[in-house]
Amino acid sequence: MPISVADMTTRVPQPPVFDDVVAERLHRKRRLATALRMFSKFGFDEGIAGHITARDPEHHDHFWVNPFAVHFGEISASDLILVNDRGDVVEGDQPVNTAAFAIHSQVHAARPDVVAAAHAHSVHGKAWSSLGRLLDPLTQDACAFYGDHGLFDDYTGVVIDVEEGKRIAAALGDHKAVILRNHGLLTVGHTVDEAAWWFITMDRSCQAQLLAQGAGTPICIDDEQAALTARQVGGHYIGWLNFQPLYQRIVSEQPDLFA
Numbered sequence: 001m002p003i004s005v006a007d008m009t010t011r012v013p014q015p016p017v018f019d020d021v022v023a024e025r026l027h028r029k030r031r032l033a034t035a036l037r038m039f040s041k042f043g044f045d046e047g048i049a050g051h052i053t054a055r056d057p058e059h060h061d062h063f064w065v066n067p068f069a070v071h072f073g074e075i076s077a078s079d080l081i082l083v084n085d086r087g088d089v090v091e092g093d094q095p096v097n098t099a100a101f102a103i104h105s106q107v108h109a110a111r112p113d114v115v116a117a118a119h120a121h122s123v124h125g126k127a128w129s130s131l132g133r134l135l136d137p138l139t140q141d142a143c144a145f146y147g148d149h150g151l152f153d154d155y156t157g158v159v160i161d162v163e164e165g166k167r168i169a170a171a172l173g174d175h176k177a178v179i180l181r182n183h184g185l186l187t188v189g190h191t192v193d194e195a196a197w198w199f200i201t202m203d204r205s206c207q208a209q210l211l212a213q214g215a216g217t218p219i220c221i222d223d224e225q226a227a228l229t230a231r232q233v234g235g236h237y238i239g240w241l242n243f244q245p246l247y248q249r250i251v252s253e254q255p256d257l258f259a
């Protein structure tokens, strides 16, 4: 029996469902290590800057985060640090970036639906952030952010205060992403996979808009079509699904990330 194109839609991967927090924790840590390795491949590392976090599936006010001052490309699942809502390291023996706690603790607290949050000083994201404006729906991919990203229209130095983290979480609102003016991008998701994918595609949407504006006057997708496309390409499942080919590639290239 031949497989039709329509049949294929029922055969695409689906997010795993867990009834065991130990297995779910291991899964989230492995995905987090994968996302960090991927950020390295995309060139999103900038010295000591950048952090991706994943909420613990059992202790919901704790999150896993990359250790401070370790290259994204060197991080394995066993290197990840568990931090509680007071900033205490609960598991792991390496330091955590103060900014990671100040920002991510407040995002996780404000958004109980969010499992993961990603932030890095990627070149196109930070270049776009300096314009202090939202992305336009210039491409199909950029429509994932149509009506679904905020702007933190302020800059007051390195984020070391949880009060600043609260203001960033407020600017994020119910959206999947926020542009931090003069700083960079922050994305969230219901899975690590989704948060990482939104970051990757948002940075590329920033790049596309910068290129298009540099070359001329780009044509925006009209509001009705942008809203339709946002529903088609901007959902949680599509965000998760887009990560899967990248996941397969990096795991085959770098199997030590599960160490």
Ligand SMILES: [Zn+2]
Pocket (backbone or CB within 6 Å): 049, 050, 099, 119, 120, 121, 183, 184
């Ligand atoms: Zn930063």
